Amino acid sequence: MRLRLIAICAIAVFTTSAFAKDVFLSIGGSVGVFHTDTRIFNPSSTKDIQIQAYLLPVGNVDNSGVQPITITVPKRQMVMYNDVVQSLFNSSTPLAAIRLKSDDDFVSTQRIYAQQAANACEGAGTLGQFVPGLDVSTASKGGVLIQLKSSGAFRTNIGVVNPNATAANVTWRLYDKNNNLVATGATGTLGVMPPFSVITPTRITDFFSAGTADLSDAWVGFTSDQPIFAYASVVDNVTTDPTFIPMSADSGAPAITPQGKVYNVTLQSYSISVSPSIGPSDLKTGDKVTFHITVKDTMHGFQLNDPNGAALVPGVIFNPGDVVDKTFTITSEGSYNFFCVNTSCGNAAQHAQMVGQFVVGTPSDGGYPHY
Numbered sequence: 001m002r003l004r005l006i007a008i009c010a011i012a013v014f015t016t017s018a019f020a021k022d023v024f025l026s027i028g029g030s031v032g033v034f035h036t037d038t039r040i041f042n043p044s045s046t047k048d049i050q051i052q053a054y055l056l057p058v059g060n061v062d063n064s065g066v067q068p069i070t071i072t073v074p075k076r077q078m079v080m081y082n083d084v085v086q087s088l089f090n091s092s093t094p095l096a097a098i099r100l101k102s103d104d105d106f107v108s109t110q111r112i113y114a115q116q117a118a119n120a121c122e123g124a125g126t127l128g129q130f131v132p133g134l135d136v137s138t139a140s141k142g143g144v145l146i147q148l149k150s151s152g153a154f155r156t157n158i159g160v161v162n163p164n165a166t167a168a169n170v171t172w173r174l175y176d177k178n179n180n181l182v183a184t185g186a187t188g189t190l191g192v193m194p195p196f197s198v199i200t201p202t203r204i205t206d207f208f209s210a211g212t213a214d215l216s217d218a219w220v221g222f223t224s225d226q227p228i229f230a231y232a233s234v235v236d237n238v239t240t241d242p243t244f245i246p247m248s249a250d251s252g253a254p255a256i257t258p259q260g261k262v263y264n265v266t267l268q269s270y271s272i273s274v275s276p277s278i279g280p281s282d283l284k285t286g287d288k289v290t291f292h293i294t295v296k297d298t299m300h301g302f303q304l305n306d307p308n309g310a311a312l313v314p315g316v317i318f319n320p321g322d323v324v325d326k327t328f329t330i331t332s333e334g335s336y337n338f339f340c341v342n343t344s345c346g347n348a349a350q351h352a353q354m355v356g357q358f359v360v361g362t363p364s365d366g367g368y369p370h371y
């Protein structure tokens with residue numbers, strides 16, 4: 001009897017956790033003529049379910065403190081929240097992601113649409129796009145957004161959700177019509193996402209410093225130290241017809257788990273700091289090292305040369321806000337020199353002052369070649 005009871009309990013626990021869901025609807029709200037309708041379906045034929053609903057405002061801010069509203073969805077029913085921000089959350093927040101969490105299975109979807117007034121030819125109507133509810137287990141550390149368009153004919157917005165209770169450090173890459181990498185790292189602080197933060201739909205030409213790149217066809221890739229959700233919305237500039245493009249997992253994305261010993265490197269006008277500092281006995285030949293580089297106030301560059309003058313980290317120019325990992329292997333004992341390579345801007349002389357050095361080994365140690 002006791003065994004049977006244990007077995008039943010075990011099945012009950014398993015059943016509950018197997019169907020638990022944590023779903024994110026990446027964007028919605030009410031701004032001007034734009035509105036968002038949400039639907040939630042309870043597939044159970046035996047029980048009503050409860051769902052915790054969180055409204056996560058845009059702005060790339062820490063939303064850990066957001067308190068949920070509990071809603072009940074009767075068995076085999078679809079509940080409707082037209083203009084969800086008001087009808088469910090009674091909020092004046094214009095734009096937000098929604099998180100729905102339950103111990104039970106459910107389905108949730110959303111439609112974002114613009115209301116169009118009647119004119120001489122047509123009555124009033126709506127024009128909109130579908131937003132899928134995505135389970136947190138499908139968030140990804142490497143993803144791509146393809147079929148993007150930014151030109152006179154189309155515009156593209158990119159939005160992002162960090163579904164984690166920890167910050168996500170994301171490296172974004174933009175590729176143009178010819179598959180050339182035209183930007184690494186998003187502008188400003190978009191590469192660092194606080195817990196449960198949401199980046200508002202941002203024009204691709206603002207998300208990246210793309211210069212004059214031809215983005216009439218374009219794609220975006222990302223790598224992140226935490227799994228995230230990203231999407232794009234491509235809008236026809238003439239008809240305003242919108243297309244929602246969810247991210248796809250990028251099975252070939254380079255791993256960005258920092259390898260070996262990790263040092264935080266900060267590029268800020270006009271110095272380069274390394275933390276913790278590297279002493280002569282901290283590294284040895286063959287060590288793998290990752291420089292976790294954060295770029296602060298303006299465009300800076302970085303290059304690291306080994307004791308023979310060979311570029312271990314070849315020169316690269318960053319945008320302010322970029323957070324990029326560079327991994328290299330210590331080749332020999334001696335002096336390693338690093339410096340800013342942004343010497344084409346107005347303050348070239350000051351960028352040229354951004355130099356630093358660390359030393360591997362000491363002249364008297366037993367290592368070869370007895371540096």
Ligand SMILES: [Cu+2]
Nearest residue numbers: 300301340351
């Ligand atoms: Cu610089």
